[in-house]
Amino acid sequence: MRSHPPDQEHTDDNMLKVEVNLDDTPGEWLGYVMEKLFEAGANDVYYTPIYMKKNRPAVQLQLLCSQQRLEDVKHIILTETTTLGIRYYPITVFRMERRTRVVTTEYGNVTVKEGLQNDIVIKASPEYEDCKQLAETHQVPLKDVYAAVWRILK
Amino acid sequence: MRSHPPDQEHTDDNMLKVEVNLDDTPGEWLGYVMEKLFEAGANDVYYTPIYMKKNRPAVQLQLLCSQQRLEDVKHIILTETTTLGIRYYPITVFRMERRTRVVTTEYGNVTVKEGLQNDIVIKASPEYEDCKQLAETHQVPLKDVYAAVWRILK
Amino acid sequence: MRSHPPDQEHTDDNMLKVEVNLDDTPGEWLGYVMEKLFEAGANDVYYTPIYMKKNRPAVQLQLLCSQQRLEDVKHIILTETTTLGIRYYPITVFRMERRTRVVTTEYGNVTVKEGLQNDIVIKASPEYEDCKQLAETHQVPLKDVYAAVWRILK
Amino acid sequence: MRSHPPDQEHTDDNMLKVEVNLDDTPGEWLGYVMEKLFEAGANDVYYTPIYMKKNRPAVQLQLLCSQQRLEDVKHIILTETTTLGIRYYPITVFRMERRTRVVTTEYGNVTVKEGLQNDIVIKASPEYEDCKQLAETHQVPLKDVYAAVWRILK
Amino acid sequence: MRSHPPDQEHTDDNMLKVEVNLDDTPGEWLGYVMEKLFEAGANDVYYTPIYMKKNRPAVQLQLLCSQQRLEDVKHIILTETTTLGIRYYPITVFRMERRTRVVTTEYGNVTVKEGLQNDIVIKASPEYEDCKQLAETHQVPLKDVYAAVWRILK
Amino acid sequence: MRSHPPDQEHTDDNMLKVEVNLDDTPGEWLGYVMEKLFEAGANDVYYTPIYMKKNRPAVQLQLLCSQQRLEDVKHIILTETTTLGIRYYPITVFRMERRTRVVTTEYGNVTVKEGLQNDIVIKASPEYEDCKQLAETHQVPLKDVYAAVWRILK
Numbered sequence: 001m002r003s004h005p006p007d008q009e010h011t012d013d014n015m016l017k018v019e020v021n022l023d024d025t026p027g028e029w030l031g032y033v034m035e036k037l038f039e040a041g042a043n044d045v046y047y048t049p050i051y052m053k054k055n056r057p058a059v060q061l062q063l064l065c066s067q068q069r070l071e072d073v074k075h076i077i078l079t080e081t082t083t084l085g086i087r088y089y090p091i092t093v094f095r096m097e098r099r100t101r102v103v104t105t106e107y108g109n110v111t112v113k114e115g116l117q118n119d120i121v122i123k124a125s126p127e128y129e130d131c132k133q134l135a136e137t138h139q140v141p142l143k144d145v146y147a148a149v150w151r152i153l154k
Numbered sequence: 155m156r157s158h159p160p161d162q163e164h165t166d167d168n169m170l171k172v173e174v175n176l177d178d179t180p181g182e183w184l185g186y187v188m189e190k191l192f193e194a195g196a197n198d199v200y201y202t203p204i205y206m207k208k209n210r211p212a213v214q215l216q217l218l219c220s221q222q223r224l225e226d227v228k229h230i231i232l233t234e235t236t237t238l239g240i241r242y243y244p245i246t247v248f249r250m251e252r253r254t255r256v257v258t259t260e261y262g263n264v265t266v267k268e269g270l271q272n273d274i275v276i277k278a279s280p281e282y283e284d285c286k287q288l289a290e291t292h293q294v295p296l297k298d299v300y301a302a303v304w305r306i307l308k
Numbered sequence: 309m310r311s312h313p314p315d316q317e318h319t320d321d322n323m324l325k326v327e328v329n330l331d332d333t334p335g336e337w338l339g340y341v342m343e344k345l346f347e348a349g350a351n352d353v354y355y356t357p358i359y360m361k362k363n364r365p366a367v368q369l370q371l372l373c374s375q376q377r378l379e380d381v382k383h384i385i386l387t388e389t390t391t392l393g394i395r396y397y398p399i400t401v402f403r404m405e406r407r408t409r410v411v412t413t414e415y416g417n418v419t420v421k422e423g424l425q426n427d428i429v430i431k432a433s434p435e436y437e438d439c440k441q442l443a444e445t446h447q448v449p450l451k452d453v454y455a456a457v458w459r460i461l462k
Numbered sequence: 463m464r465s466h467p468p469d470q471e472h473t474d475d476n477m478l479k480v481e482v483n484l485d486d487t488p489g490e491w492l493g494y495v496m497e498k499l500f501e502a503g504a505n506d507v508y509y510t511p512i513y514m515k516k517n518r519p520a521v522q523l524q525l526l527c528s529q530q531r532l533e534d535v536k537h538i539i540l541t542e543t544t545t546l547g548i549r550y551y552p553i554t555v556f557r558m559e560r561r562t563r564v565v566t567t568e569y570g571n572v573t574v575k576e577g578l579q580n581d582i583v584i585k586a587s588p589e590y591e592d593c594k595q596l597a598e599t600h601q602v603p604l605k606d607v608y609a610a611v612w613r614i615l616k
Numbered sequence: 617m618r619s620h621p622p623d624q625e626h627t628d629d630n631m632l633k634v635e636v637n638l639d640d641t642p643g644e645w646l647g648y649v650m651e652k653l654f655e656a657g658a659n660d661v662y663y664t665p666i667y668m669k670k671n672r673p674a675v676q677l678q679l680l681c682s683q684q685r686l687e688d689v690k691h692i693i694l695t696e697t698t699t700l701g702i703r704y705y706p707i708t709v710f711r712m713e714r715r716t717r718v719v720t721t722e723y724g725n726v727t728v729k730e731g732l733q734n735d736i737v738i739k740a741s742p743e744y745e746d747c748k749q750l751a752e753t754h755q756v757p758l759k760d761v762y763a764a765v766w767r768i769l770k
Numbered sequence: 771m772r773s774h775p776p777d778q779e780h781t782d783d784n785m786l787k788v789e790v791n792l793d794d795t796p797g798e799w800l801g802y803v804m805e806k807l808f809e810a811g812a813n814d815v816y817y818t819p820i821y822m823k824k825n826r827p828a829v830q831l832q833l834l835c836s837q838q839r840l841e842d843v844k845h846i847i848l849t850e851t852t853t854l855g856i857r858y859y860p861i862t863v864f865r866m867e868r869r870t871r872v873v874t875t876e877y878g879n880v881t882v883k884e885g886l887q888n889d890i891v892i893k894a895s896p897e898y899e900d901c902k903q904l905a906e907t908h909q910v911p912l913k914d915v916y917a918a919v920w921r922i923l924k
Contacts, residue, residue, distance in 0.1 A: 015703075021354060024433060025180065026178040026236075027178060027213070028208075028210055029912055029916075030209065030211055031209030032898075032902055034669060044637060045668075046666045046669075046674070047666065048356060048665070048667075049211060049357065051356075054182075054436070055189075055513065055515065055516070055517055057181050057184055059211045060356070078423070078431075079430060080911050082180075082913075084403060085401055086401070087323075087325070087372070087401050087402075088400050089397060089398065089399045089400065091705045092704050093703050094690065094701060094702045094704075095701040096700045096701065115694070115700045122694065123698060125700075128798050128802075132802055135802075141850050142803075143850065143851075146799075147612065150613070151613060171549070171551070182436050183454075186436075186440055198483060199514075199515065200483060200520070201512060201513045202513075202522070203819065204817060206814075206815075206816050207671065208898070209669065212816070218549070232892065234450060235451075236451075238883070238885045239865045239866065240864045241785075241862065241864075242861070243859060243860065244551065245550070246550050247548070247549050248548045248550075249546060249547040250540060267546070269540070276541060277540075277546070279486065279544060279546075282336050286340055296337055296388060297739075300337075307763075329660060330489075331489040331490050332489060332490040332741060334485070335484075335514065336486040338518060339518050342517050343517075355519040356664055357511030357519060358662045358663060358664050359663045359825065359827055360660075361650060361661065361662075361825065362825070363493030363824070364489040364492060365489050365509040365821055366662070367519045368662075382710065386712060386733065386739075387738060390488075390739060392731045393709055393710060393712065395631075395707050395708065395710075396710075397633070397705060451893075458917065477857075491758055491759065491762075494748055495758075507823065508791060508820045508822045508823075508828070509820060509821045510818060510819070511665075541757040542759065544759075552859065553859045555855055555856070555857050556855060556857075556858075558848060577848070584848065585852060587794060587852060587854075590644055590648075590824070594648055597648075604648050604696060605645065605696065638797075639797040640797060640798040642793070642795065643822065643828040644824075644826055646825065646826060650825050665819030668797065670798075671804050671805075672800060673800055673819060673829045674797040675827045
C-alpha cells in the first residue's frame with residue numbers, strides 16, 4: 001500500500017451554485033448536457049424532478065462551479081438546453097482533508113479515497129471505477145469487490 | 155341541503171392500468187396530453203418522475219381506464235407523445251358508496267362528496283372548484299372556505 | 309413575419325429565491341396557490357417532492373421574485389398555506405437577449421420566442437398557448453404544430 | 463454465533479399490490495397511515511411522489527399484502543385517508559431462502575439476516591435496529607457499527 | 617382553554633442552509649442521520665430525490681441551522697454519512713407571531729399552534745402528536761380527531 | 771436514404787414487469803445494476819424515488835422482460851443488490867410498426883426510428899447516439915443536430 005500526498009482540509013468561498021428549470025428540454029438531451037458540464041469543470045451536476053405550471057413535470061438542473069468557470073458553464077447551458085435564463089448564488093464549500101491509497105484485494109488493486117479529521121481517517125470510499133472493472137474482469141458481483149475492500153480497510 | 159341519489163359501493167374488474175415511459179417528450183407537452191386523456195374518458199391520469207438509462211431524467215405516464223376506452227387512450231398516447239409502445243395490465247377498482255350534497259356556508263353553496271360504509275358517512279370532501287370560486291368571489295383564502303364547510307359538516 | 313423590439317441581455321441582482329416546506333397543506337390547494345403566486349408577480353413558481361421527519365412525504369414550494377414583490381408573495385404564502393415561516397435568499401438572474409416574432413404555418417400563426425447571443429439567434433421556442441390553440445382548432449396532434457413551426461425556423 | 467432455522471426459498475402467488483393516489487391528504491397524516499398499515503399486516507408500504515391534474519403535487523400510497531389481509535388494509539385506507547377508492551392487482555413474490563444469525567462485534571451482538579441460494583450465503587444484512595442501539599450506547603457513528611459487522615462477516 | 621406567551625414575529629438573518637449530495641450512503645442510514653441532526657439543533661431536515669452522474673439515483677440532504685450550530689451539524693454529517701464535503705449559504709427566515717393554546721375536544725385535550733398577523737389568528741394547526749395519541753387511545757381515525765379540533769376552532 | 775425491413779405492429783402478452791424496493795443499496799451501485807440488466811435482455815430498466823418506513827429515502831427498481839428472461843434478471847438482482855425478494859406481474863405490451871431509415875444532414879448521416887399506423891409515419895425519432903457523435907465531431911450543440919434532422923423529416 002502506498003500513500004498519495006493529502007489534500008488539506010479547507011473552506012472555499014469562491015463557489016457558485018447555478019440552477020435552471022427545464023420544462024421543454026427532452027430528457028434524452030439531459031444526459032448529454034451533464035457530460036458537457038462536467039467536461040467544462042463543473043464540480044457537481046445533478047437533476048431534481050420538479051413540477052411547473054400548466055401541469056408540467058419538469059427538471060431542475062443544478063451544478064456547483066467556481067466563479068472562474070461560470071462563463072463556460074453558462075455557455076453550455078444556453079447553447080445545449082432550451083432555457084433563456086440562468087440563476088446563481090454564492091455557496092461556501094467545506095472539504096475534508098483527503099488522501100487516496102491503493103489496497104490490494106483478492107481481485108486486484110483498488111484505490112480508496114479517505115477523509116481525515118485531525119489526522120484520523122474517519123471515512124474511506126473504494127473508487128467505483130476500479131471496483132467495477134474488477135467485478136467485470138472476475139465476473140463477480142460488484143458488491144463482492146466492495147466487500148473485499150472493506151475487509152482490508154479493517 | 156338536498157341529496158343526490160347515491161352511487162353504490164362496487165368492485166370493478168373491467169379496468170386497466172396503462173403506462174408509458176417518456177424520455178424524449180418535452181414536459182411542456184405533457185400537461186396537454188393529460189387534458190386530452192381525461193377528455194377521452196381516462197379516470198385518472200398522473201405522472202411519476204423516473205430515471206432512465208444514459209442519465210436521463212424522465213417521466214412515467216400512468217392512467218386508469220375501462221377496457222372499452224383502451225383504443226381511444228392508445229390513440230392519444232401514440233399521436234401526442236413520442237413513445238412507440240404502450241403497456242397495460244388489468245387492475246381491480248373498489249369504490250365506496252358515494253353521494254353528494256350541497257351545504258350552505260357564509261360564502262355560498264358548496265357541493266360535498268361523501269363516502270359511506272354501511273350507510274354511515276365516513277368521509278366528506280368539499281368540491282375544489284366550488285371552494286375556489288367562492289374564495290375568488292369573496293377574496294378570502296381558499297382554506298377559509300374549506301374551513302367554513304368543515305364547520306357545517308359537524 | 310414581423311419582429312417585436314428585443315429585450316436586452318442583462319444580469320439582475322435584485323431577485324430573491326423564496327422557499328417553504330409544506331407537510332400539512334393538501335396537494336389540492338397547491339395548484340391554487342401556484343396561480344395566486346403568479347398573479348402576484350412571482351416569475352417562476354415550482355414544487356419539489358421532499359421527505360420530512362416522521363415519514364412524511366411533503367412538498368417544497370419555491371419561487372423567484374423581485375425584492376419589491378416579497379411582501380405580496382409572503383402574504384399569499386402565509387394566508388393560503390399552513391406554514392408559519394418563510395425562507396429566502398438573494399439570487400442573481402442572467403437573462404439572454406430575447407425577442408419574439410410570428411411565423412405563419414399551414415395551421416396558422418405562432419409566436420416564437422427567440423434567444424440571442426451577439427445578435428445571433430441561438431434558440432427559438434414556439435409559444436405553447438398558440439400551438440395548443442391551433443392543435444385544437446385543426447384537430448391535429450400538438451407535436452405536428454410544433455413540427456410545422458420548426459420546419460419554418462429552418 | 464448461533465443459527466436460527468431457515469426460511470425456505472419460495473414463490474408466493476397469493477399476494478396483492480394495493481395502490482391509492484392521494485391529493486388531499488396532508489403529508490402529516492401519511493406517516494401515521496404507514497404505521498397502521500404495517501400493524502395490519504402489510505408486508506411493505508411505501509410512498510411515491512406523483513403529479514396529478516390541476517397542478518397538484520400528490521402522493522401514491524402502495525403496499526403489498528396477502529389476499530387475506532385485503533379487507534383490513536382497505537378498512538385502514540378508507541377510514542384514515544381521504545380517498546373514495548382503492549385499486550389492486552395480483553403480484554407474484556419470490557423470496558430467497560433466509561436465515562438469521564447473531565454475530566458478536568466489539569460493540570456487542572448484532573443479528574444478521576442472510577440470503578441463500580443453493581445453500582450458499584450470497585448476501586448478509588446487519589439488522590438496523592441492533593446497529594442503531596449499539597451506535598447510541600457506545601456513542602459511535604452508525605456506520606462504524608455496520609463496518610464492525612462487515613469485518614466479521616469476512 | 618389557556619394561552620402561552622406569544623413568540624413574536626421576527627426575521628432571522630443568522631441562519632444557514634446546509635446541503636449535501638449523497639450517492640453512496642444507503643437509505644437505511646438516512647433516517648438515523650435525520651434524527652441525529654434534529655438532536656443537534658437543526659431546525660428543519662429534509663431529503664430530496666436527485667439524479668447524479670453515472671445513472672445514480674441519489675438523495676440530497678438539506679437542513680436549516682443557526683450559524684452557531686454549524687460545527688455540530690458538520691460533525692454529524694461528516695461522521696455519519698459518506699460525504700467528504702458540505703455546502704452552505706446564508707438564508708433569511710421570517711417567522712410569524714406564534715402562540716399555542718389547548719382546546720378540549722370530545723376525545724381529550726389537543727395543543728393548537730396558532731399563527732398571527734396584526735394580532736389576528738390567521739392559521740391554527742393541531743399538534744400531530746396530541747392527535748395521534750388521542751386517536752390511538754380512543755381507537756378512532758386520526759382524521760376524526762383533527763376534525764374534532766377544527767370544529768372547536770370555529 | 772435507404773429503408774430497413776419494418777417491425778410489424780403487435781401486442782405481446784408474454785412480458786413481465788419486475789420490481790424491487792431498495793433501501794440499503796448505495797446509489798453508486800445502481801447505475802452498474804442497470805447496465806447488467808440491460809445486458810441480460812431486460813427491455814426497459816428504470817428507477818423511481820420512493821419513501822419507505824423509518825424515514826428512508828429509497829429507490830424502486832423496475833424493469834420489463836420476457837418470461838424467458840426472468841431467471842437471468844432475478845439472478846442479477848439477487849446477486850448485485852441487497853434485496854432478499856423480487857415481485858413481478860404479467861403486463862401486455864403493444865408496439866407500433868417500426869422501421870428505421872437513414873437521413874443525410876449537413877453534419878452527416880443519422881438513423882431515424884419511425885412509428886407507423888396504417889402505413890402512415892406518425893412519429894420519427896432521430897437516434898440519440900448518432901446525433902451525439904455528430905455534435906461532438908462538428909463541435910456544435912446537440913440540439914442543432916436534432917434540428918437538422920427535423921428539417922429533413924419535413
